[in-house]
Amino acid sequence: MNSDRRSLLGAGLAASLLGATRLSAQTPPPSAPEGPPPGLPQPIETIDLWPGGAPGMPAQPPVEQVEERSADPLVADRAVRGITVPRLSVFRPDRPNGGAVLLIPGGGYRHVVVDKEGYEMARWLSARGFTAFVLFYRLPYDGWAAGPDVCLSDAQRAMRIIRQRHRDFALDPERVAAMGFSAGGHLCADLATRFAQRTYDPVDEADRLGARPVCAAPVYPVMAMQAPHAHPGSRERLLGPSPSAALEAAHSPHRNVPRDAPPFFILHAEDDDVVPVENSLLLRAALKAQGVAVETHLFRHGGHGFGLRKATGKPVAAWPELWRDWARGTGLG
Template sequence: MELVSGMTITRRSLLRGSAVAAAALPVSAIAATAPVERIPIWPGPPPGGTGLRVRDETVKRSPAGPADDIAWPHVATPMLNVVPAATPNGGAILYIPGGGYARVAVGREGSGIAHAFAARGYTVFELLYRLPHDGWAAGPDTPLQDAQRAMRLIRHRAGMWGIDAARIAAIGFSAGGHLTARLASRSALPTYDPVDDADTQSARPTVAGLFFPVVTMAEPDAHAHSRRELLGADTSPARIERFSAERDLPADMPPTFVAHAANDAVVRPANSLTMFAALQAARVPSELHIFETGGHGLPLREKGQDHPWPSLFERFARRHGL
């Protein structure tokens, strides 16, 4: 277990991250990138932590796994991993990982997915967000505070990173898909008091991508673990309604891409079907893909070939402004 991480990665770590990306895309698509930067998203302590003694902690996801294959069961310092584009095209992606709201499954060196999209020309920002079980005052809205702040910060510093503030997607995986859906539908919800000029920016993504997402908090399709971690003991009908991501989609919901594997034994594919039906009912531009296989986690490569989901998402996202 480790407390508070460093701010940059080593050359060896960068090469290992680049190797992951190389496995995900044709060799011709891979170019060297600069080291991954890590930055806090708040200028001081995050909101709602008065009296708490939360510390940043990591655990290995697998005893025999790579050194950076870690998860964070406690987060005191929300961060962004900034994975620079190999050949920038001006677009950016806020990447929101999963972990069932019990932990955040993200390393420090940039994931394979982040490096794969960086190789396609996008600057990728991986979000390490806080968790409700640590007692933050905002409760289940704590992760949304961090997601909103991250999007606003990226927009505020767009010029510094050489990206177009109007071309920022958000993609989320598993419970991160739930948080991404809430960011997309609740970007204007006041969840914290502004702290600096970055908070004058919009938190609305240009386009959203939800991958094997947790969506509903309602039975029978709710992911029980995520619901328990997010909502705690209060599962009243009103609370279920409020935190079910398919509910009350606004007119300005960003165009949304949804993908799931039919054989996902962790989060039921019905979550994606429910979300797509809600998007269609709200007349939000949307696209759904249910792949036959993939389990709980669509791979970058399958049987020696690139999996189609990154290209399908990119095609959809570019059509809608990314």
């Protein structure tokens, strides 16, 4: 990893001195007008990524809105759009094991899923000792100056903030992983292949730290930005209606794999009728070509967007433990 331990320790000390002040001033987690669903723990701790506000604000900023898509009052399925304050929702374990996971929910770059690919996985991880950080990232079609790099800017900044504040969360700054789902899987893979690319101007000491995750797990990921395998909605919202071949290549993670990319865990269902399984196969082939360690799990059934809740009762339900066993060998623990 290309982060310097001395810088990490100094940044962590500064963060611990400012911790109480920063916690009190953070933007609350996204919430629907009717409030959070009953019965399950909700995050009470958030971290705003950009202390002076997110860079490159559109001339007409979007308005954050949360939609509850579930008809069952006991099963939440919220989606948030119009994010102007990108932030992390934090799930602390009772007994931290020193590892952390940056969770990147999907939503086709149209919105960011809150529960199914965010909070549910965060609860699963925190119950097993990992500190989980759910990323609510800006959406590229909202007109941010960074354009299609705006999501990667938030993901890079999130990794650096987690490392900077490792003392606040009893973390080893070298043991921060990334996991993403669908379009969030694309962003996860983008982070794990373009971690060293400068996508924003540094704003503070955190930006001296590395953004490379110790390992990456894109789950049923969007990958290709070219036909025939591209997910049309994600492609258009990320790149616009008529992107150039160069722009497509720049935002197809399998075409940008460096030799120092972290180990990958790839998961997909072969009957996925939204994001073709070929997206994962393209990524696997590119990683193998560069000599990057990769473990791939393809399940016959599962469809798209199974996360945890839709995997129940199917063979694909084994995937979280498969990931956990694999992660032990990457240094995450």
